Amino acid sequence: MNEKIEEVTALIQKQCLWQFFSRSWDREENIEGIMTMTGKILNGDKINLVTPADKAFYSDAKFLAAEIQKKMPWLFELDKSGVLELIEGVKERLLYIAVKKSRNCELNLSNY
Amino acid sequence: MPLKLFCCDECIPERQNHVYIKEEGEDTTQYLPLSNIETIPGSLSERGCSYCGAKLVIGGVIKDCIQMIHGPVGCAYDTWHTKRYPSDNDNFQLKYVWSSDTKEKHIVFGAEKQLKKAIKEAFKEFPKIKRMFVYTTCTTALIGDDPKAVCREVEEELGDVDIFVVECPGFAGVSQSKGHHELNIGWMRDKIGTLEPEIKSEYTINVIGDYNIQGDTYVLQRYFDKMGIQVIAHFTGNVTYDQLRCMHRAKLNVVNCARSAGYIANELKRVYDIPRMDVDTWGFDYIKVALRKIGAFFGLEDKAEEVIADEVAKYEGKLNWYKERLKGKKVCIWTGGPRLWHWTKALEDDLGMEVVAMSSKFGHQEDFEKVIARGRVGTIYIDDGNELEFFEVLDNIHADIIFTGPRVGDLVKKLHIPYINGHAYHNGPYMGFEGAVNMARDMYNGIYSPMWSLAGKDPRVVQEL
Numbered sequence: 220m221n222e223k224i225e226e227v228t229a230l231i232q233k234q235c236l237w238q239f240f241s242r243s244w245d246r247e248e249n250i251e252g253i254m255t256m257t258g259k260i261l262n263g264d265k266i267n268l269v270t271p272a273d274k275a276f277y278s279d280a281k282f283l284a285a286e287i288q289k290k291m292p293w294l295f296e297l298d299k300s301g302v303l304e305l306i307e308g309v310k311e312r313l314l315y316i317a318v319k320k321s322r323n324c325e326l327n328l329s330n331y
Numbered sequence: 332m333p334l335k336l337f338c339c340d341e342c343i344p345e346r347q348n349h350v351y352i353k354e355e356g357e358d359t360t361q362y363l364p365l366s367n368i369e370t371i372p373g374s375l376s377e378r379g380c381s382y383c384g385a386k387l388v389i390g391g392v393i394k395d396c397i398q399m400i401h402g403p404v405g406c407a408y409d410t411w412h413t414k415r416y417p418s419d420n421d422n423f424q425l426k427y428v429w430s431s432d433t434k435e436k437h438i439v440f441g442a443e444k445q446l447k448k449a450i451k452e453a454f455k456e457f458p459k460i461k462r463m464f465v466y467t468t469c470t471t472a473l474i475g476d477d478p479k480a481v482c483r484e485v486e487e488e489l490g491d492v493d494i495f496v497v498e499c500p501g502f503a504g505v506s507q508s509k510g511h512h513e514l515n516i517g518w519m520r521d522k523i524g525t526l527e528p529e530i531k532s533e534y535t536i537n538v539i540g541d542y543n544i545q546g547d548t549y550v551l552q553r554y555f556d557k558m559g560i561q562v563i564a565h566f567t568g569n570v571t572y573d574q575l576r577c578m579h580r581a582k583l584n585v586v587n588c589a590r591s592a593g594y595i596a597n598e599l600k601r602v603y604d605i606p607r608m609d610v611d612t613w614g615f616d617y618i619k620v621a622l623r624k625i626g627a628f629f630g631l632e633d634k635a636e637e638v639i640a641d642e643v644a645k646y647e648g649k650l651n652w653y654k655e656r657l658k659g660k661k662v663c664i665w666t667g668g669p670r671l672w673h674w675t676k677a678l679e680d681d682l683g684m685e686v687v688a689m690s691s692k693f694g695h696q697e698d699f700e701k702v703i704a705r706g707r708v709g710t711i712y713i714d715d716g717n718e719l720e721f722f723e724v725l726d727n728i729h730a731d732i733i734f735t736g737p738r739v740g741d742l743v744k745k746l747h748i749p750y751i752n753g754h755a756y757h758n759g760p761y762m763g764f765e766g767a768v769n770m771a772r773d774m775y776n777g778i779y780s781p782m783w784s785l786a787g788k789d790p791r792v793v794q795e796l
Binding site: 232233239240241242245260261270271272274275277278279281282288315316320321322323324325327 | 358359360361362459512516582583590591593594597598604605606607608609610611620624625627628678695696697700701703705
């Protein structure tokens with residue numbers, strides 16, 4: 220699973236701008252929202268888009284899920300719990316790279 | 332050692348923290364160049380001033396305003412006419428520039444009266460124009476003029492004008508980035524939400540961070556028109572002052588620029604609950620992703636696919652022609668900030684090129700996180716590069732073409748390396764599908780120009796032969 224997590228993380232690092240928003244709070248919000256939505260899409264779960272933020276997460280997640288399906292054939296061997304494990308692992312890696320260990324000095328400034 | 336000290340920087344060793352060469356297996360938790368800090372004495376920076384960032388980059392694009400620069404006349408000239416952002420009202424913003432033309436006596440006795448006179452005179456000379464930007468400059472900031480008070484007086488006296496003041500003198504920050512920041516945050520604070528737009532579609536967006544360089548905005552606008560999406564405001568390409576006051580009524584903010592463009596989107600999210608979606612509008616494949624994401628947000632996936640199919644049919648063949656000829660060519664991107672991360676992978680994926688060195692004038696660490704995440708192993712990443720460093724890079728790597736500004740561009744031309752204007756383009760637009768082809772064509776024309784084989788020859792010797 221670790222290799223799979225690294226593979227998806229590498230894809231997101233190359234493709235997705237949402238991991239590098241302006242501050243820790245919006246990076247955390249995106250990582251949680253978009254990755255959770257990606258998991259739902261990959262697992263074929265019912266998706267209920269209520270808020271504008273849900274719709275935005277869905278838009279990014281839809282693209283990401285399609286990329287994972289296209290580029291990572293091993294995905295289809297995972298059952299639902301495997302997909303969730305993958306998603307949680309990727310969230311953790313992204314939080315590590317883009318938030319917890321980020322060297323960006325502006326991430327925790329309170330003002331713009 | 333991934334952080335690199337150039338030989339030319341031996342006497343300014345602090346520069347080592349601004350240069351990084353990516354190695355296999357590394358990510359931005361290990362190395363991230365310092366950026367947005369003061370230029371180190373001894374390094375001849377090519378950065379612009381903070382006032383320039385506000386006027387030349389953001390405010391000066393707006394098409395229906397008097398742009399009044401409160402300071403010596405040179406500050407006006409130096410931020411006028413040098414960036415190609417047209418408009419559909421006969422390029423009003425490119426034709427004119429206004430200055431309060433302060434002189435020594437104004438610096439000694441105060442320049443507010445001079446500013447007021449200049450503002451009223453400008454409105455009188457352009458009676459149809461009712462909107463104005465006023466910018467402070469180093470001199471008028473240092474003497475403590477209060478342009479906001481002056482502008483409120485004028486607004487009261489004239490009754491039908493609206494003036495936005497940007498107090499961001501050249502020395503306010505370490506680079507032009509501070510000017511982007513002050514204008515953007517000020518506009519969010521003072522102007523957004525002060526006017527209601529006419530809503531013509533249930534699908535409404537703002538495009539933040541597209542400055543209509545050689546018509547970029549027109550390209551994007553066509554796509555959104557075809558999808559039935561109303562753009563409330565392009566911040567700030569081909570836009571009016573009043574359209575920008577209506578940004579609070581969009582349902583989605585599409586962000587193509589960095590940092591303070593994102594800050595506007597974040598504030599619109601906080602105050603008005605409008606989501607922020609960051610996209611790449613340069614790059615043949617990237618624009619497909621951008622349109623699909625926007626389509627998915629509104630449930631307009633079919634419309635997005637229609638636009639993509641039409642554009643791909645028109646431009647993919649042309650792009651492939653250039654790809655055959657540009658594959659494997661080596662590129663440097665020495666521009667401002669966001670274009671590094673927008674372009675690096677787009678050039679590699681769309682055209683098979685290799686980006687070997689990137690330098691950012693005013694990018695922040697956010698920009699470097701993005702560009703290093705997207706960029707290649709072995710590529711050199713530089714913050715606030717100076718000319719000697721550029722020469723040293725070119726001594727150590729081979730580059731077939733360089734995206735940079737006209738000043739550095741003229742330097743590299745002397746080494747017989749072609750350059751493309753990475754700020755204002757050679758023959759744009761560069762955004763969207765057609766833009767990707769235009770960019771490829773300009774690179775092809777640069778690299779394959781027969782001029783380079785003649786440039787190194789001494790014409791007297793040729794004549795003798």
